[in-house]
Amino acid sequence: MEIEILLVEDNPADAELCIRSLRKHNLANNVLHLTDGTQALDYVYGRGEFLGKGNQRPSVIFLDLKLPKIDGLQVLKILKTDEMAKMIPVVIMTSSQEQRDIVESYRLGVNSYVTKPVDFDQFAKVVADLGMYWLLINQRSQ
Amino acid sequence: MVPSVVRTRLEKTPYDFELGGETADTCKRISFWTAGFVGAVAVVVLAGWMLDIEALKSVLPGFVTMKVNTAISLALLAAGIMTGRGLPARLLFAAVPALFGALTAVQYMFELDLGIDNFIIAEQPDAAETSNPGRMAPMTAFNFVLLSAALVVALMNVKQRIVEIFVGFPFIVSLTAFIGYIFSVKQFYGIAGYTKMALHTSVVFMLLCAAVVLARPDRPFCAVIVGSGSGSRTIRRLLIPFVVVLVSVSWLTVRGMKLNLYVPEFGTSLVIISAILILCVMFWMHARSLNRYEHAIRSHDREVTQAYESLRHSEEHVQTLNRELEKKLTELADAYKELETFSYSVSHDLRAPVRAIDGFSRILLEDYAKTLDDEGKRILGVIVANTKNMGQLIEDLLEFSRCGRQEMRMSMVDMNELVKDVSENVVGANVRVDLKKLPNATGDYAMVRQVVTNLVSNAVKFSSRNPSPSVEIGSMPDGPQVVYYVKDNGAGFDMKYSDKLFGVFQRLHTSAEFEGTGVGLAMVQRIIQRHGGRVWAEGKVDCGATFYFSLPYKGEAHGN
Numbered sequence: 156m157e158i159e160i161l162l163v164e165d166n167p168a169d170a171e172l173c174i175r176s177l178r179k180h181n182l183a184n185n186v187l188h189l190t191d192g193t194q195a196l197d198y199v200y201g202r203g204e205f206l207g208k209g210n211q212r213p214s215v216i217f218l219d220l221k222l223p224k225i226d227g228l229q230v231l232k233i234l235k236t237d238e239m240a241k242m243i244p245v246v247i248m249t250s251s252q253e254q255r256d257i258v259e260s261y262r263l264g265v266n267s268y269v270t271k272p273v274d275f276d277q278f279a280k281v282v283a284d285l286g287m288y289w290l291l292i293n294q295r296s297q
Numbered sequence: 298m299v300p301s302v303v304r305t306r307l308e309k310t311p312y313d314f315e316l317g318g319e320t321a322d323t324c325k326r327i328s329f330w331t332a333g334f335v336g337a338v339a340v341v342v343l344a345g346w347m348l349d350i351e352a353l354k355s356v357l358p359g360f361v362t363m364k365v366n367t368a369i370s371l372a373l374l375a376a377g378i379m380t381g382r383g384l385p386a387r388l389l390f391a392a393v394p395a396l397f398g399a400l401t402a403v404q405y406m407f408e409l410d411l412g413i414d415n416f417i418i419a420e421q422p423d424a425a426e427t428s429n430p431g432r433m434a435p436m437t438a439f440n441f442v443l444l445s446a447a448l449v450v451a452l453m454n455v456k457q458r459i460v461e462i463f464v465g466f467p468f469i470v471s472l473t474a475f476i477g478y479i480f481s482v483k484q485f486y487g488i489a490g491y492t493k494m495a496l497h498t499s500v501v502f503m504l505l506c507a508a509v510v511l512a513r514p515d516r517p518f519c520a521v522i523v524g525s526g527s528g529s530r531t532i533r534r535l536l537i538p539f540v541v542v543l544v545s546v547s548w549l550t551v552r553g554m555k556l557n558l559y560v561p562e563f564g565t566s567l568v569i570i571s572a573i574l575i576l577c578v579m580f581w582m583h584a585r586s587l588n589r590y591e592h593a594i595r596s597h598d599r600e601v602t603q604a605y606e607s608l609r610h611s612e613e614h615v616q617t618l619n620r621e622l623e624k625k626l627t628e629l630a631d632a633y634k635e636l637e638t639f640s641y642s643v644s645h646d647l648r649a650p651v652r653a654i655d656g657f658s659r660i661l662l663e664d665y666a667k668t669l670d671d672e673g674k675r676i677l678g679v680i681v682a683n684t685k686n687m688g689q690l691i692e693d694l695l696e697f698s699r700c701g702r703q704e705m706r707m708s709m710v711d712m713n714e715l716v717k718d719v720s721e722n723v724v725g726a727n728v729r730v731d732l733k734k735l736p737n738a739t740g741d742y743a744m745v746r747q748v749v750t751n752l753v754s755n756a757v758k759f760s761s762r763n764p765s766p767s768v769e770i771g772s773m774p775d776g777p778q779v780v781y782y783v784k785d786n787g788a789g790f791d792m793k794y795s796d797k798l799f800g801v802f803q804r805l806h807t808s809a810e811f812e813g814t815g816v817g818l819a820m821v822q823r824i825i826q827r828h829g830g831r832v833w834a835e836g837k838v839d840c841g842a843t844f845y846f847s848l849p850y851k852g853e854a855h856g857n
Binding site: 252254276 | 655699
């Protein structure tokens with residue numbers, strides 16, 4: 156199964172709401188939800204528990220900043236310094252609106268930075284818009 | 298013991314202590330008229346010589362005459378004093394008397410006759426008390442030399458006591474001669490067998506000396522006598538009576554001796570006892586007044602020291618208070634920062650759970666709509682609504698704390714552009730907007746924009762009930778700052794709640810009347826506070842409100 160969206164989110168409620176919104180727009184068929192950064196990297200590089208599955212290239216990675224074990228920005232840095240992985244679009248989806256985080260993310264080469272709205276309606280709309288854009292509108296590299 | 302404050306002053310104070318301009322002028326005037334009087338006497342004596350009137354020449358019959366040369370010299374010296382400062386003039390006036398004096402002295406010393414004694418008007422060879430007809434007394438000659446020198450030097454600014462010496466000797470000599478006349482002691486007004494000094498000559502000499510001294514009241518010698526200090530007053534008060542009394546007592550004593558009422562030793566002792574008594578009284582009085590004066594100074598000194606001490610204490614106290622104040626201010630600033638950080642992190646962390654509640658409630662409403670009855674749906678609706686509310690509060694709180702924590706980037710802000718832009722975005726077509734010309738301000742553009750947006754939105758919101766809402770935005774200068782105002786004709790507010798206006802989440806209206814969470818004005822205040830300005834508002838219920846804020850002013854835009 157080709158995973159199109161890799162969702163890296165440790166909060167189960169947020170993850171569920173996100174997936175539900177994607178599902179509503181038929182974008183959730185190929186979503187992989189992982190709960191920490193190490194898992195995400197293992198997946199991308201095909202190692203650890205994902206050993207044998209080869210390098211994976213999802214269409215987009217939705218990355219939360221606050222993750223256990225290794226921090227979202229760390230994951231971003233590793234991905235964007237790797238020759239192969241840097242071509243995968245990464246969208247940071249987080250509660251933080253701190254300039255410090257935004258600046259650092261862009262400096263590391265993030266493709267988009269989105270703040271999760273508190274209001275569910277808005278959140279759902281944002282997720283749906285993101286899904287539509289990155290899967291349908293944005294051209295990915297092969 | 299002279300008190301310390303006085304001692305240090307003593308070293309610095311000149312002794313012409315408080316010589317008023319008036320006093321100086323009076324002295325100079327007295328000098329002028331005294332010299333004038335002397336000159337007049339001299340002229341009268343000369344007239345006496347020309348018209349040969351004995352009385353004018355020698356005052357009392359049998360007394361020595363004032364010689365012609367003397368009269369001329371006196372007149373010239375007097376004129377010299379009267380004319381004032383010009384050195385050439387004084388030299389001119391002093392030259393003749395000095396010459397007469399010197400030549401006469403030479404004549405006496407070397408027993409010459411240079412022909413100066415009688416060349417103007419001759420005197421009879423049998424003139425009274427005169428060794429050489431027409432020749433002035435040796436002492437008179439001596440006096441003229443010194444007084445001429447005194448005249449020349451007097452009006453120059455010589456520091457040394459030359460003038461006083463040049464004046465002092467003639468004065469003593471003349472005084473001695475005069476006393477000699479009073480007590481009939483011939484030796485006092487004549488040396489050996491030479492010409493005696495005339496009575497009026499002696500008096501007139503003393504007057505001339507006084508005139509020279511008084512011509513320069515700023516010189517220490519004169520200043521001490523004529524000054525307004527207590528020392529000067531003492532001298533004036535005591536010296537003259539002393540002299541008069543002593544002279545009178547002596548005169549009486551001498552008279553008594555002359556009439557053989559008692560032996561000379563008695564007379565002398567009487568004079569000495571009188572002198573001692575008078576001097577003792579004088580000194581006692583002087584000592585007493587000096588004591589009083591010193592006492593006054595000492596207690597004044599004490600008061601000053603006390604005042605100084607208490608001033609120093611106050612200063613120290615003020616410094617301590619300042620230090621404490623600074624500390625408190627730092628603590629306050631820290632506490633404020635902590636509060637902002639806290640409200641930020643709390644709000645931030647609250648978002649996820651609130652989102653979860655909101656989301657899952659909605660999922661419940663959607664997915665289980667069929668199994669829920671109306672009441673169930675209503676209850677869920679309440680949950681959703683309140684969660685929305687909570688979400689809004691959190692967002693507002695986050696925004697508020699952000700405006701306190703964000704770094705400020707100061708620049709020149711074109712207020713006209715900013716306000717126009719905001720009005721176009723925020724104000725509906727039905728609202729009349731009156732934009733006055735606004736001066737530029739200095740500030741963080743984004744933050745100032747936030748302030749304007751909040752205030753204008755408020756103005757629009759609260760005038761929404763008014764059938765013809767209007768908003769006016771203007772400014773007025775206030776020293777180094779500019780005060781901007783946003784005025785509306787809406788619901789207004791009661792001034793007695795004005796201090797609540799800017800509190801976080803403080804509202805003066807219910808959500809039913811006007812929506813909003815009440816953080817807009819708190820943000821305005823925080824932002825303006827960070828700019829170093831002030832915010833305040835005026836309003837009247839149902840008559841609209843005006844919100845003022847001040848920003849530092851910066852001059853015209855550079856170039857374009």
